Amino acid sequence: MARRFTDAIGLLNDLLDRFEAGAASPIAHPDYVAFSSVVAADAFLKQIRKAESAGAVSIGWGRGAKRDQVAHVRLASAEILYPHLGRTPASRIAEDAAARLLAGVALHDSLKNSGSQIAEVWARGKTWHGFGSSDVDTLRHAFVLAQAILDNKHLDVDYKTFSRRTVGHSKILERIEGAVVRLLSGIMDFPPGARPREALRAIGLERFAPPLLIAGKIDLDGADLSGISPHYLGISPKEADCIRFREAPAYVLTIENFASFNRHIAEADPGRLGTTMYVGGYPSLATQQALRTIAGLVSEQTPIFHWSDIDPDGTWIFHTIERAVDRPIRPHLMSVEVAERLGQVPFKKSAPARCPPASGIAALAAYLAEDGAKTLEQEELDPVLPELH
DSSP states (O other), X not given: XXXXXXXXXXXXXXXXXXXXXXXXXXXXXXXXXXXXXXXXXXXXXXXXXXXXXXXXXXXXXXXXXXXXXXXXXXXXXXXXXHHHHTOOOHHHXXXXXXXXXXXXXXXXXXXXXXXXXXXXXHHTTOOBTTBOGGGHHHHHHHHHHHHHHHTTTTTTOBHHHHHHHHHSXXXXXXXXXHHHHHHHTTTSOOOTTOOHHHHHHHTTOBSSXXXXXXXXXXXXXXXXXXXXXXXXXXXXXXXXXXXXXXXXXXXXXXXXXXXXHHHIIIIIOTTOOSEEEEOOSSOOHHHHHHHHHHHTTSOTTXXXXXXXXBSHHHHHHHXXXXXXXXXXXXXXXXXXXXXXXXXXOOSSOOOOOOOOXXXXXXXXXXXXXXXXXXXXXXXXXXXXXXXXX
């Protein structure tokens, strides 16, 4: 659709905007119907003729009865139009901003490449995920925070402390966590569908680690809990080494969903034949370490299972726990057969976890990568005991 203007300066700036966006010879048109008066139209023409005289634009005139009217205005020389309008080219602004963006910061090569790509976007007068060249100081914080994460300075530190220690502001990370995750997404392995805060939690950066909920015939160091038989215990993940099994569990089961966790221990295993743990969606790094500790407390013959949604995120959570405990685990109620029988084809398809062939979730991941694969939320299933043999 033709661009039409009653403001000459607005028209000239629009030509430069589109030039910076990649148009070689952009054209704009006067909006004669919208002029408030003949005087306004004459003033418009006077400014356009002045730009033409400078060599910045060329004018296309109408024909016949409209031969005295400007039909269109074409950009002739951006180099002339910039000073004519007193405007600095976006490429120069971007160049200056890009230099400030990375100045004095030792960065991973991938972050340097991201800085170059952002500069190219700014040079076209565009924004990078909502950040323009005027936001360079804020985006610089994102690069510094991303590099600090790559340097493992985020481990065992909460959100605000990490942000304050790294960039001097305790709330900056909360504001720009999306940009930090985007910068790191090509370097670190994040859950495919996770929101920025969930992604950062998965690599160990969180406000404070959520409690690990665990049900089974268990005690804590120095405390015999056999007399009170709690529904389940909530402990800090760092206290996982305090867990003691009163008797060897028949199985260990981790569950992604809180409702499914509660239903399993109440309906499928009220006698606590096994040990069941709630991992809270994407397991935080602290939770992963706790699972590794607890897995080390049971024999190699004790089967370990995980129950998640049958979807790409579920395969990512499964494989994350599999890597965390560093031993084979089995999917519980997560199979191609269950998906085909009870699932539905999702409206939006995403990539499942990249799993080696030996992974317990490899078959389901391969299925979910196919066109027409069905997904299923675990709440749709009634809990049952894992198949132990």
